[in-house]
Amino acid sequence: MSFSKLSLASLITSAVAVCAQTYPTTNSSISNGITIADLATGASCACTRLAATFGDLCLTANSTNYTAEVMEYWDIRSDLLPKCIFFPADADQVATAVSTFTSCGAQFAIRGGGHMNFPGSNNIDGGVLLALNHLTDIVVASDNSSIAVGPGTRWVDVYEALAPYGLYCIGGRLKTIGVPGLELIGGFHYLINKYGFAMDNVLSYDVVLGNGTQVVADATTNTDLFWALKGGANNFGIVTKFVIKALPIPMISSTIQAFNESYAEDFIAATVEMTQNNDAEIGAGSVVSIQYNATTKVVTPSLLGVQEGTESPPSRFAPYSRIPSLQTVNNVSTPREWHKNLDTPNQMFRVQFAHKTIKPDTDQLVKIYKAWKDAVDTVSDVKGLYPTFVLNIISKSTMTVAKENGIGNTWGLDDDQDLIIWQLSTGWDNAVDDLRMTNWARGFLDYWHAENQAAGLASEFIYMGDAGEFQEPFTGFPLKNVQRMRQIREDVDPLGVFSRLNWGGFKLGN
Ligand SMILES: Cc1cc2nc3c(=O)[nH]c(=O)nc-3n(C[C@H](O)[C@H](O)[C@H](O)COP(=O)(O)OP(=O)(O)OC[C@H]3O[C@@H](n4cnc5c(N)ncnc54)[C@H](O)[C@@H]3O)c2cc1C
Ligand SMILES: *[C@@H]1O[C@H](CO)[C@@H](O)[C@H](O)[C@H]1NC(C)=O
Ligand SMILES: *[C@@H]1O[C@H](CO)[C@@H](O)[C@H](O)[C@H]1NC(C)=O
Ligand SMILES: *[C@@H]1O[C@H](CO)[C@@H](O)[C@H](O)[C@H]1NC(C)=O
Ligand SMILES: *[C@@H]1O[C@H](CO)[C@@H](O)[C@H](O)[C@H]1NC(C)=O
Ligand SMILES: *[C@@H]1O[C@H](CO)[C@@H](O)[C@H](O)[C@H]1NC(C)=O
Ligand SMILES: *[C@@H]1O[C@H](CO)[C@@H](O)[C@H](O)[C@H]1NC(C)=O
Ligand SMILES: *[C@@H]1O[C@H](CO)[C@@H](O)[C@H](O)[C@H]1NC(C)=O
Ligand SMILES: *[C@@H]1O[C@H](CO)[C@@H](O)[C@H](O)[C@H]1NC(C)=O
DSSP states (O other): OOOOHHHHHHHHHHHHHHHHHHSOOOOEEEETTEEEEOHHHHHHHHHHHHHHHHGGGEEETTSHHHHHHTTOSSBGGGOOOOSEEEOOSSHHHHHHHHHHHHHHTOOEEEESSSOOOSTTSSOOTTSEEEEOTTOOOEEEOTTSSEEEEOTTOBHHHHHHHHGGGTOBOSOOSSSSOBHHHHHHHOOOOTTHHHHOOGGGGEEEEEEEOTTSOEEEEESSSSHHHHHHHTTOGGGSOEEEEEEEEOBOOOOEEEEEEEOOGGGHHHHHHHHHHHHHTOOTTSOEEEEEEEEEETTTTEEEEEEEEEEESSOSSOGGGHHHHTSOOSEEEEEEEOHHHHHHTOOOOTTSBEEEEEEEEEOOOHHHHHHHHHHHHHHHHTTTTSTTOEEEEEEEEEOHHHHHHHHHSSSOOTTOOOTTOOEEEEEEEEEESOGGGHHHHHHHHHHHHHHHHHHHHHTTOEEOOOOGGGOOTTOOGGGGSOHHHHHHHHHHHHHHOTTOIIIIISOOSSOOOO
16 A cells, blocks of 8 residues: 555645654745755754664764764865765665655755765755765675675776676776766766766666665666666665676776877867777777876877776777877786776865767767866966866767667667767865856867857767766756656655755756
């Protein structure tokens, strides 16, 4: 039997009334069946209850560990000050926390690996932070076909666990990126041309819904929710376990190449060529970036390339290997060895990611790159400026995976068009420059995207993982997919817990 929307809503409302007696509220707004206390009142209610039940698993402000925990973010802009931080030890405790938030009307944020650099997507000033750090179970299936992973894990932990079995999976390209982010928003890995995005490799999600119920979503159970979680982000519930397809890839062939500025245009041309010639026969992909030091005026294009198997140098990167490099390091190693060297320390800087998507076109990308250098020069006085121009490749065959796996994903990209994401990743030191740098990136993007539109080269696709907080990824999804997600959200979260109490990150809108 299931509660109707109405009776559940009144249940929750009376629970809030109980909570309100202990913690006299100021004002609350009631709508969509959920009662939202004001920020301080809701957080006091939830923090007090969680601390009473779970003791040290709930850290209150200014304790030593609290101070360290609020800096467990990649982007310094994300260091906010929650009223308390709760570290659930298992899925049942996640469910208890969600019920507590609902009955207190407490506003909360969820943190996995803490890498999304959208301030407030994974933290909340004055509210409750649900930090998934302790949910680190990792179990390789006895038939070696999959791995079950908790949302407190980093990709390096997953690759480490798979290594003894000669297995690999599609996840983050660097070391310490969190598992849940990529599995819920998409996930660019090196081998996507053959195996699809990280989300396409999720076989099942264990989810705590807004009413505290725990469900499994997979290809046979709760199939709508299964589809919606593949790119639908934190709009439906809290995932407490991901089952990911394991791939028999014991060894990978890597190439690291750095070039002189004089070859920047050849480097961009090589990237376009690789995008258009990277079919699914061999899994291969990259991290492609151009760094510009606005002080020394030194430009450094660089490639991190990975191909499955042991062919060395990896043949798929021939377009780059033809360009004279300053430095090239080829190697054959286990995936674990490769990833463990790719650290990206937390708290390196304040940082703005922002991007648009284009059909592969060398001339246009070279124009944008040159314009970007000029634009960087206009902000060269910004302290700690750390500008990088990044190109993320999506070859057609990447999209074919979701088209043919019987499930698809919420992006709904067709496999008739290669795409390249052009991204500004810009770091700086001081908060006083936040608005300036955000507007700088935004203005640059908008102008060049309009140029690309005029030239018939633009794609409206936006990837949440690399988006600025001012961007709107859902507007780049097919409208019918967004409508379907909103319907699914209505079915699984009729109270609106994940749209009203948890409002950070990219939301579907009310
Ligand atoms: C240095 C760096 C390298 C990157 N490299 C890559 C890359 O190679 N490929 C790629 O695709 N992307 C990459 N990204 C982008 C990355 O995909 C996003 O930052 C992603 O959100 C990171 O996941 P996380 O778990 O660390 O993030 P978090 O910020 O913890 O989570 C992301 C969002 O998901 C929500 N969330 C977290 N856990 C759960 C859960 N269990 N249930 C429901 N909601 C949850 C959070 O509230 C937040 O809104 C990179 C980012 C950085 C900073
Ligand atoms: C609550 O709302 C009422 C009516 O809008 C207002 O008069 C009152 O001052 C508010 N109280 C607080 C504590 O905000
Ligand atoms: C604080 O952190 C230390 C080191 O990680 C840990 O051993 C300890 O249990 C933590 N204490 C609390 C109260 O969380
Ligand atoms: C934590 O410390 C800050 C700065 O010292 C202070 O403003 C704040 O009131 C403290 N919070 C609590 C809950 O003690
Ligand atoms: C799983 O992998 C391990 C290590 O390679 C191997 O010993 C074992 O036989 C494999 N199991 C199956 C069912 O293939
Ligand atoms: C890069 O190329 C320029 C000329 O094209 C040359 O002057 C410079 O020395 C080169 N830099 C390096 C590091 O090789
Ligand atoms: C090359 O791979 C081996 C393992 O195969 C590893 O020990 C070594 O550190 C790697 N070298 C570089 C430069 O990455
Ligand atoms: C630019 O070069 C200067 C001098 O070598 C160095 O201090 C600074 O860190 C560099 N900046 C970037 C973004 O690499
Ligand atoms: C919780 O919500 C789900 C989805 O709306 C519903 O199927 C289930 O019956 C609810 N459980 C309870 C106990 O209300």
